[in-house]
Amino acid sequence: xxxxxxxxxxxxxxxxxxxxxxxxxxxxxxxxxxxxxxxxxxxxxxxxxxxxxxxxxxxxxxxxxxxxxxxxxxxxxxxxxxxxxxxxxxxxxxxxxxxxxxxxxxxxxxxxxxxxxxxxxxxxxxx
Amino acid sequence: xxxxxxxxxxxxxxxxxxxxxxxxxxxxxxxxxxxxxxxxxxxxxxxxxxxxxxxxxxxxxxxxxxxxxxxxxxxxxxxxxxxxxxxxxxxxxxxxxxxxxxxxxxxxxxxxxxxxxxxxxxxxxxxxxxxxxxxxxxxxxxxxxxxxxxxxxxxxxxxxxxxxxxxxxxxxxxxxxxxxxxxxxxxxxxxxxxxxxxxxxxxxxxxxxxxxxxxxxxxxxxxxxxxxxxxxxxxxxxxxxxxxxxxxxxxxxxxxxxxxxxxxxxxxxxxxxxxxxxxxxxxxxxxxxxxxxxxxxxxxxxxxxxxxxxxxxxxxxxxxxxxxxxxxxxxxxxxxxxxxxxxxxxxxxxxxxxxxxxxxxxx
Numbered sequence: 001x002x003x004x005x006x007x008x009x010x011x012x013x014x015x016x017x018x019x020x021x022x023x024x025x026x027x028x029x030x031x032x033x034x035x036x037x038x039x040x041x042x043x044x045x046x047x048x049x050x051x052x053x054x055x056x057x058x059x060x061x062x063x064x065x066x067x068x069x070x071x072x073x074x075x076x077x078x079x080x081x082x083x084x085x086x087x088x089x090x091x092x093x094x095x096x097x098x099x100x101x102x103x104x105x106x107x108x109x110x111x112x113x114x115x116x117x118x119x120x121x122x123x124x125x126x127x
Numbered sequence: 128x129x130x131x132x133x134x135x136x137x138x139x140x141x142x143x144x145x146x147x148x149x150x151x152x153x154x155x156x157x158x159x160x161x162x163x164x165x166x167x168x169x170x171x172x173x174x175x176x177x178x179x180x181x182x183x184x185x186x187x188x189x190x191x192x193x194x195x196x197x198x199x200x201x202x203x204x205x206x207x208x209x210x211x212x213x214x215x216x217x218x219x220x221x222x223x224x225x226x227x228x229x230x231x232x233x234x235x236x237x238x239x240x241x242x243x244x245x246x247x248x249x250x251x252x253x254x255x256x257x258x259x260x261x262x263x264x265x266x267x268x269x270x271x272x273x274x275x276x277x278x279x280x281x282x283x284x285x286x287x288x289x290x291x292x293x294x295x296x297x298x299x300x301x302x303x304x305x306x307x308x309x310x311x312x313x314x315x316x317x318x319x320x321x322x323x324x325x326x327x328x329x330x331x332x333x334x335x336x337x338x339x340x341x342x343x344x345x346x347x348x349x350x351x352x353x354x355x356x357x358x359x360x361x362x363x364x365x366x367x368x369x370x371x372x373x374x375x376x377x378x379x380x381x382x383x384x385x386x387x388x389x390x391x392x393x394x395x396x397x398x399x400x401x402x403x404x405x406x407x408x409x410x411x412x413x414x415x416x417x418x419x420x421x422x423x424x425x426x427x428x429x430x431x432x433x434x435x436x437x438x439x440x441x442x443x444x445x446x447x448x449x450x451x452x453x454x455x456x457x458x459x460x461x462x463x464x465x466x467x468x469x470x471x472x473x474x475x476x477x478x479x480x481x482x483x484x485x486x487x488x489x490x
Binding site: 036037039040042058060062063064065088091 | 147158159162163164352356417418419421440441470
């Protein structure tokens with residue numbers, strides 16, 4: 001299990017991990033398990049400005065197409081190009097090589113949950 | 128009112144195998160056990176095991192009743208043989224698509240879609256004035272699918288019935304793993320294999336015996352997720368998605384299920400439609416980019432909406448994305464370029480012949 005202590009989660013099931021002014025964004029283990037086999041991602045262009053909670057793209061699994069929301073605001077500096085040929089990385093390693101975008105000039109979002117609070121939120125949802 | 132989804136006799140087995148369950152047609156069914164991709168591949172390359180007990184079974188003893196409600200000439204069906212057909216309403220709309228089994232001791236067994244079984248039963252009974260009996264036996268039977276290139280070998284090891292003589296769309300009675308079964312060479316995956324009907328009380332025994340004996344074939348249980356991606360590749364229509372009571376069989380490309388030289392409910396309306404010409408046809412298409420078509424998306428051409436996607440997904444076997452859609456007849460020829468409206472942008476697609484996938488060595 002990767003170290004999730006620095007990760008903050010949105011109730012829409014994305015995570016953000018800040019490193020100074022930059023952040024990496026992905027989806028949670030719970031989200032990937034609910035989506036099932038990921039087959040395609042529609043991602044923003046580098047340079048795009050995103051507000052916290054803004055739609056950043058679409059993730060498609062065999063089951064359905066779902067919107068992705070950015071847990072924090074900032075400017076897109078990188079999208080995970082590997083996912084174009086290997087969307088399954090999101091299933092296999094959602095906190096590692098299945099990361100989705102990187103942002104700079106990131107502002108904190110106080111609404112995000114730490115792992116413990118997020119786990120409790122998920123448990124409440126799935127009950 | 129709380130409507131509780133029914134459980135099949137194999138429900139506990141699915142839970143024990145770690146299945147993700149879903150509601151389908153009033154039943155709680157396994158969606159997937161591992162991943163849809165893995166289960167799909169297992170059926171294409173080895174053998175998959177499906178619980179299909181949600182399907183309905185209706186017994187129609189009287190030939191003239193069956194002949195009146197079924198689109199094909201059931202009198203041409205010899206005992207032990209099976210035909211795919213549709214039930215239509217008076218307007219020629221499809222009430223359901225069914226498999227008709229000609230039973231040795233007379234009459235027919237109709238295997239119908241889960242969500243339609245009670246409606247079909249009422250419909251047939253209402254048109255059976257005085258003619259024999261119509262029984263809804265769906266809840267007494269378990270149906271298990273064994274599908275894939277290794278399915279025949281696997282089932283053969285568990286039965287003394289000579290399966291080589293059971294042709295595609297034929298069935299025999301026999302025992303499989305000492306469980307009395309109807310052994311039917313049918314399926315909804317595009318692969319060879321069997322569908323096995325048994326009494327509910329024997330279901331767990333049969334299921335476990337198939338998983339155990341199939342271990343050396345690489346068997347995996349497979350859920351409704353893989354069933355849907357498999358049937359789509361095989362170009363098989365899904366009732367409720369690709370056709371419904373507002374669709375007639377000609378539009379759905381099911382002309383071959385119609386014997387218009389005999390009388391059946393809906394025939395006159397279908398004849399009229401045929402004379403007037405069709406306003407739309409169901410076609411298969413492949414995406415020319417990475418977009419994934421979905422049920423309900425619009426088909427567009429030159430900025431105009433010209434049709435509707437009825438099914439769509441990735442094709443794991445072919446490596447591109449595929450779908451079915453209703454389009455104007457003028458756009459139904461293979462090679463025709465279409466657009467699929469995916470989140471506001473017209474993604475390029477091309478009409479291709481159905482089915483998308485044919486197994487390499489058909490029996």
